[in-house]
Amino acid sequence: MKRRPAKIYGVLGNPIGHSLSPVMHNAAFKAAGVNALYAAFESSDPEGSIRGMRALGICGMSVTIPFKTSVISYLDELDPLAERIGAINTIVNEKGRLKGYNTDGLGAMKALEGKIDLAGKRCVLVGAGGAARGIGFMARERGMKLVVANRSMDRGLALADFLECPFIPLERIREIRANVLIQTTPVGMFPHENASPVPDYVFQKEMVVMDAIYNPLETRLLKSARAEGCATINGLEMFIHQGVEQFRLWTGLNPDADLMRTAVKNALGE
Numbered sequence: 001m002k003r004r005p006a007k008i009y010g011v012l013g014n015p016i017g018h019s020l021s022p023v024m025h026n027a028a029f030k031a032a033g034v035n036a037l038y039a040a041f042e043s044s045d046p047e048g049s050i051r052g053m054r055a056l057g058i059c060g061m062s063v064t065i066p067f068k069t070s071v072i073s074y075l076d077e078l079d080p081l082a083e084r085i086g087a088i089n090t091i092v093n094e095k096g097r098l099k100g101y102n103t104d105g106l107g108a109m110k111a112l113e114g115k116i117d118l119a120g121k122r123c124v125l126v127g128a129g130g131a132a133r134g135i136g137f138m139a140r141e142r143g144m145k146l147v148v149a150n151r152s153m154d155r156g157l158a159l160a161d162f163l164e165c166p167f168i169p170l171e172r173i174r175e176i177r178a179n180v181l182i183q184t185t186p187v188g189m190f191p192h193e194n195a196s197p198v199p200d201y202v203f204q205k206e207m208v209v210m211d212a213i214y215n216p217l218e219t220r221l222l223k224s225a226r227a228e229g230c231a232t233i234n235g236l237e238m239f240i241h242q243g244v245e246q247f248r249l250w251t252g253l254n255p256d257a258d259l260m261r262t263a264v265k266n267a268l269g270e
């Protein structure tokens with residue numbers, strides 16, 4: 001009997017060599033018995049990449065830095081949530097029509113909801129880039145009271161305006177009292193594990209502190225927060241949850257999140 005060729009999926013970004021999406025999704029496809037392969041595509045041409053996706057019949061794509069907004073104009077359709085956020089991290093090829101979705105914010109909320117009821121909680125969002133935009137949007141949808149703390153004033157103010165919340169320069173973060181702190185800058189990421197974007201004295205007991213970084217699993221910021229008695233959530237939880245949502249969009253199946261987590265942890269050498 002002739003075997004059908006594997007469906008092809010991938011992640012588009014630049015650089016992309018560090019991405020653990022292939023490890024996570026290939027493990028999930030295998031466990032679910034789906035005949036599919038997931039590869040990493042490094043490109044400096046968003047338009048050509050999307051044309052290539054169409055021409056080759058690639059079934060689905062994760063999209064990461066720096067293409068989360070620049071690919072949008074080459075797609076056929078946007079999910080309403082992605083449209084409101086203004087950035088995507090997932091493309092689904094629906095019989096030749098390419099539709100963009102954003103699962104980053106949802107992934108972050110799923111990771112947080114395991115530790116705290118979100119509605120009405122005060123949350124300081126550290127950073128004002130693409131990740132902060134998706135996370136902030138979903139946090140506001142969940143009823144959190146946000147404050148944006150960012151290094152540069154222009155980006156910080158623009159995000160605060162989008163989220164209809166106050167802005168504070170990062171160096172004044174000690175003035176904020178919050179139940180939740182979400183760190184979304186790359187500060188503290190491998191190989192600069194000793195760096196933290198905020199001073200240790202911002203952590204207060206009973207705060208929930210989440211870092212979007214997953215390499216290392218426990219950043220300097222999370223270590224300090226844990227030492228102060230805060231509940232901490234690492235970026236792996238957000239990464240797994242956003243990946244689970246992507247897998248559902250592509251296949252209609254619920255993947256095994258524990259297995260995906262183990263595959264990524266193994267790849268990180270944990």
Ligand code: NAP
Nearest residue numbers: 127128129130131132151152155184185186212235238239
């Ligand atoms: P981005 O769009 O480039 O935004 C970076 C943000 O970090 C900006 O607000 C920038 O501030 C701030 N920043 C950069 N260097 C800084 C420094 N030295 N000190 C203080 N602030 C600094 O990046 P992004 O797409 O939002 O991604 C940010 C991080 O989230 C990355 O580490 C990424 O890996 C992670 N992430 C994780 C997941 C997950 O699933 N776990 C998903 C998405 C992203 P300025 O405005 O001042 O430049």
